[in-house]
Amino acid sequence: MTLGDILVKGCRDYPENVAFKFKDREWTYKDFEIQTNRAANGLKKLGIGRGDKVGLLMLNSPYFMICYFGIVKLGATVVPLNVMFKGGEVVYQMNDSNAAALITAPMFMPLVSQIRDRMETVNNVIVQDIDQENSYAGTVSLKAILEEEEDSLSLDYTVTVDDIAVFLYTSGTTGNPKGAMLTHDCLVANADQTRIATDSTEDDITLCVLPMFHSFAWTTCVTLPLMCGGKIIIHEGFVPQAFLRTIVEENITIIAAVPTMYSVLLQVPEVNPEDYKKIRVAYSGGAALPVEVLKKIETKYSIRVLEGYGLSECSPVCTVNPWRGVRKPGSIGIVLPGVECRIIDETGRDVPRNTPGELLFKGRNVMRGYYNLPEATAEALRDGWMYTGDIGYMDDEGYIFIVDRKKDLIIVGGLNVYPREVEEVLYSHPKIAEAAVIGVNDELRGEMVKAFITLREGETASEREIKKFCQDRLANYKLPKDVEFVAGLPKTSTGKILKRALKS
Incomplete structure (x- = not known):
């Protein structure tokens, strides 16, 4: 199954289900399918096709999702850009990926205008001018594409599960950022693995406040609920009071947050834990969740936090504390279905249980390599195993505990x-x-x-x-x-x- 197949299935099986809501507007699965087809048709007319790369610089919105799925339906590759980037960082990733186009929003046009001549391979800038009457000179109007293009998509080639869907650039803690190449199969498999581990269904309502350009949000808050036929409530970013109010008003069952967000929620006064009893899954990822924070957040809000672990190169989720069964505070849980884990010492030998070593993971969710970096790929991927650089141990029951980053x-x-x-x-x-x-x-x-x-x-x-x-x-x-x-x-x-x- 490709990412595009998820929407085709959603449109066929539950066309009138709400796929997502943003502010006061809702889009059904049928609406979503039509809009992504229009986006794909518009990009195709611009010469975008299989194997091309397209940058995406937007805040969380329906249009981020529409453009993302429009790109991958063509067999092209998304290059999601951090919305906090400065000009040089955008230029680096656009040039490194050989991006043919950039899709962005009006708020980023002052930045994009300054760097456009430095983006060596970008031929078209498409602007999300949905709420504007005037377009930008020398750009393509996303509004026009979504209003004028055909509702169905006809391709003269086949998009396969092995096509590269996204380049996820790593944080670059050692040298320049590297583009981890993830296929359709990587992303779909990881969403399905996480679905099984958390028993997610069509009835779940997911609140997405984490940035969609990040793999944690994209897998747990976008791809997974769409796979299930669930509903996504989209926020542009994390605002504590709005976050909590939406949980109550929209009957949210799934949230995902990073530890610093949970720390902020601890400082919100006068909370009634009864308001949050419908939350079924509260993911924590992106960094280690201090046990004290976990205990306090669970007490304050009467929710059960499932800490997990992942990295961009693995789409990203590798482990999570199980929704059913034992949950161990301080642990990143057990491996997802279909994911294997080894823990090795400095000689490459497997260590005994309860002994720290470097974590290695293997599975369909693991990247195909770093773009144009064969040596870095060979170092990170060996015999199908992803060498994470993280130090951890596995207890007698298969629960993994992170000790720390190897480099830290x-x-x-x-x-x-x-x-x-x-x-x-x-x-x-x-x-x-x-x-x-x-x-x-x-x-x-x-x-x-x-x-x-x-x-x-x-x-x-x-x-x-x-x-x-x-x-x-x-x-x-x-x-x-x-x-x-x-x-x-x-x-x-x-x-x-x-x-x-x-x-x-």
Whole structure:
């Protein structure tokens, strides 16, 4: 099944079901199918076809989804762009992917206009001018495409499950970002694997506030509910009060959030947990969820949070705590159906249970490689196994626990310190809202531990107080030797703390 087949099936099996709602307007599965066909026909007239790449720079909206599915129905490849990008970052990904076109929204046109001449292969800029009377000079009107093109799509070639559907550029913590190539089969398989693990059905109503350009949102909040015939409520971004109000008003059953969003929700006053009892699945991903945050969010809202794990190269979900059965706080759960996991030591040998090592994953959801980077592909993919660079262990019942990122490991006097262990202790301090730990150079011990901390509103604390708190809970070599209080921690648009920014 291709991504386009999901919509064909939806239009056939439940044409009048609401596929998604944005603000006060609803689109049925039949509406959605027609709109994606029109988008595909318009792109085809512009010369976009199988194997071409198309950038997508938009906030969450129905038009992001319509354009995405229009692109992949042609056998072309989507290059989703982070809406927080500066000009040089957009130029890099457009040029690296050899993108033939860029689809964007009016709010991004000042940026796009400045960099258009630097995007070497982009022949057309299509603008989401839905709510505007005037189009931009030298651009193509998405409004005209969606109003004037044919409702059905006729192709003179076949789109296959092995066609590359999307390039997901990794965060680039080591060197320039790399375009992970994911096929239709990768994305469809991963959505189905997650569906089975969470018992998702046509009756579920999913709230999408995570950015659609990110794989976590696209799989759990878009592809999966569409596969089931469910309903998606779209928000442009995360606004706590609007998020909570929508959960109640729309009878939301599935939410997905990153740990920093859950931390923010803990600070919302006067919450009635009865209002959120219809939430069936609350995903957490994108970064490690501190156990203290998990416990507090479950108590405050009376919901059951399922922490999972994934990476862009795996479409992205690899593991999740099961919806039915045992859920272990602090664990990323068990592997999804159809996904295999190995944990190896530095020699490449499998380690025993309860022994930390590097996590490897294998399955239909794993990427085909990095675009135009054979050496990086060969390093990351070996015999079908994706080498994640993350350190974790599997307990006797098959539950996996992340110890830390391999690249974030701190070595103090020859002893390994895993930042997450220190961060878990810091998060248990009642005055601390957020914390991040890194290693900094130390002449005597090689490295030492440094903690960056944001306090809860109205709280004050001293460096001495924080160190004393840790001293009672950690071995001496793990103790933060330096504590820096900051107003906020640098984050990606998906809420993941940028440790490389703290190290600069």
